[in-house]
Amino acid sequence: MAKPKVAFYWCASCGGCEETIVDLAEDILGVVEAVDIALWPVAIDMKRKDVEAWEPGDVAVAFINGAVRLSEQKEWVELLREKCSLVIAFGSCAHMGGIPGLANATNREEIFANKYHRSPTVANPDGIVPQEQTNVDGYDLELPTFWKDVKPLNEVIDVDYYLPGCPPPFDLVATAVGAILEGKLPPKGSVIAPEKALCDTCERNDTKPDEMTITEFKRTATSTPDPEKCFLADGFLCMGPATRSGCGERCINGNMPCRGCFGPTPDAIDPGLKLLAAIASRGEADSEEDAKALADSLVDPLGTYYRFGLPASMLKRSADTERAQT
Amino acid sequence: MADQQFEPKIVGFLCRWCSYTGADLAGTSRMQYPPTLTGIRVMCSGRVDPTFVVKALKEGADGVLIAGCHPGDCHYSEGNYKAMRRHPMLANLLEQFGIERGRVRLEWISASEGELFAEVVTDFTEQLQELGPLNWNQRIEADCETV
C-alpha cells in the first residue's frame, strides 16, 4: 500500500510551529516512515502549480499553521482544502488567530502608518508604501492584498481538527498523527487536547485560593512570582482557569503564569470574559473605589485575556462565525 | 453630535429581589420615564455574567444597565459585590475594544426606590443619546470584510 501523503503549510506565523514538525521528524521516525511529505515550504521547494496538479484526495492531511491575513494565504488554504482529505489547524494562530491576531486591536491604516511612516527606525522621505499593482520598467508587478483583519483558519476554510498550542507540543502532535494513521479520529471539529482546565492538572492547584485576597495585580516584568504558589494567590493573572490542559504546564514550570495559548475549555463561551468573571468573583475589593483600583492595576486587559485569541473572541468574531460555533 | 431624535435601546438586567420590584413600583406608581429599557429579570446582580452584557451589546443594545440590591442587602449575601468588582474590569476591557465606559452602568436600586429607577433610566437614556448609536455588530462585520 502506498504511504499516505501529508502536507504542511504556513500562513501568518512565526516559524515556531515548523520547529515542532522538525522535532517530530527527528523523534518519531516511525511516523515519518509511515508517511510521505508532499508539501513543506520551509524545507522543500515546490510551486503552486505542483499542488494544483494534485487530484482531490491525493493527500490525506494538511497541517496548516498561521493565521490568515493575505489574499495569497487564502488562495493557498483553499487549494489545500480542495486537494487534501483532512485539514488540521495547527497551533494557536491557525486555531484562534494567535499573536498575529493581536493586530485586530488596531486597523490596517494604523499598521501601515506605523510600519512605513511613523516608526522611529523608518526613513522613508518619499513616503513609499507597497502597492498591490506596480509597474517597474514595463513589468506589471502584483502583491497580495493585506486584509483589514487577521482571521483564524476556520473563518476562511472548513477545518476538520485543531491542534492547539504555541507551538503544539510534540506528544499531542504525535497522538494526532497516530490517530489519523489508524483512522481513530474524534468527531469532526474537535480540538485534539484534553477538555479539562489547566488548573486541574497544575501542581500549584493546592494553593489556589477559593477567596482571593489580592488587591492589585502584579506583572512578571516588575516582580518575580513565588515559585511554589498558585499565581492567582500571588497576585499574577494566570489564564489557567479558562484554558485547556495538555501543554505539560510549560509556562508554569518556567515560573510564568499561563497566557492561554491552548485556547478556552469547551465550556468557556469566551475565555477572557470567563476569566474576568472568575477573578472578580474572588477579588477582595469591597467598595467601588477598591474595585476600580483592582481593575486598573491590570494593565492591558485585552492583550492579557486575548493574547492568543483576539480574532476568535466574542467581541471580535463576526455574527456568522458566532452562529457556526454555537 | 447629540442626536435628540435617537432613541437608544437599553437592556436592563434587574435583580428580582430589589431592582425589578423597584421597576415595578415605578410602573404601578405611573412615574414617567423614557420607554427605552427592556428589563430582564435575573435572580441576582451577581448572576449577570459578562458574556450577557457583551451579547446584548453585540445584538443591538446601545447600553446595558445592571441593577441590584444595595451593598449589604443582597439576598445571596455577596452577589452584588461580585457585580461591583466585575463592572470596572469589564468597562476597562470594553474601552480597549472601543466601547465607551458610559454604555455599561451599574446601579443599586431597592424595592422601594421606584423613583430612583425612573431617574436612572431617564439619565442613562440621555447619556446614551449623547454617545449615539453603538452598532457594534455592524462595526465587527465591517472589520471582518477582507478588502
Ligand code: SF4
Ligand atoms: S491559576 Fe494558574 S497557577 Fe493557579 S492552579 Fe490554575 S494554572 Fe496553576
Ligand code: SF4
Ligand atoms: S501554560 Fe498556558 S500559555 Fe503556557 S504552554 Fe501551557 S497553555 Fe500555553
Ligand code: FES
Ligand atoms: S439578590 Fe439583589 S443583588 Fe443579589
